[in-house]
Amino acid sequence: MRITRGPRRVWRYVRGAPGTYVWLTVLFVTTVALHHMSPDFEAEFLRQRSTNIRELSSNPVRVLVSSAMWIDGGVWLPYAVLYSVFHAPVERWLGTARWLAVCGAAHVLATLISEGALLWAIRHGMAPESAVNTLDIGVSYALAGVVAVLAYRIPALWRAPYAAAVLILYGVPLVTGRTFTDLGHFTSALIGFACRPLVRGRTGQRDPKETAVAAEG
Numbered sequence: 001m002r003i004t005r006g007p008r009r010v011w012r013y014v015r016g017a018p019g020t021y022v023w024l025t026v027l028f029v030t031t032v033a034l035h036h037m038s039p040d041f042e043a044e045f046l047r048q049r050s051t052n053i054r055e056l057s058s059n060p061v062r063v064l065v066s067s068a069m070w071i072d073g074g075v076w077l078p079y080a081v082l083y084s085v086f087h088a089p090v091e092r093w094l095g096t097a098r099w100l101a102v103c104g105a106a107h108v109l110a111t112l113i114s115e116g117a118l119l120w121a122i123r124h125g126m127a128p129e130s131a132v133n134t135l136d137i138g139v140s141y142a143l144a145g146v147v148a149v150l151a152y153r154i155p156a157l158w159r160a161p162y163a164a165a166v167l168i169l170y171g172v173p174l175v176t177g178r179t180f181t182d183l184g185h186f187t188s189a190l191i192g193f194a195c196r197p198l199v200r201g202r203t204g205q206r207d208p209k210e211t212a213v214a215a216e217g
Contacts, residue, residue, distance in 0.1 A: 017088035019096045024083050030069055031076040046070060046137055051111045053119055053132040064108055072138040082143060090146050093153055098198045106145025106188040114184035141188040144170060148192025152199045
């Protein structure tokens, strides 16, 4: 019986976060697809699905959705770990709808703000005109927002240190690198913290599925 408990617990965990693992499955499929493309074709393929300034100007909704379905760099396994550590607990805690709201807000707003900053830099001669095609693809903005909102799930004693660690994690690259993606990540974290209204009524609650698993253990 003990041998079967492990897989059953894993399945309960996955079943409790359907959005996370459907998304992760899509990322696995698209990552495999990228590995079967030639480098030249891959570059143009991703550019058309990137939230760069040119594509946002002509196909904003399409690229905002499609850019969240691909991983920059084509390495899937680290994201499987990160999704299980951050996305899944937040979805199990807040529910799929609220989790999606956090992801969507972080991904969309951080993209628009960071690309807006890049456009401003181009118009003021601080970035080249070619930057309108800069590749901006992946799931890291949504991840940063979820990492931040998880602070409200942390016990009160550790909440402030956790929040400070998140700000340092995303703030240091912004100060040292000052790229539009660094701005996007930091903005995403701030948006995650700003999603506190979405956690009302959920803070401190234990997921019923977690309770059932603990009882069986």
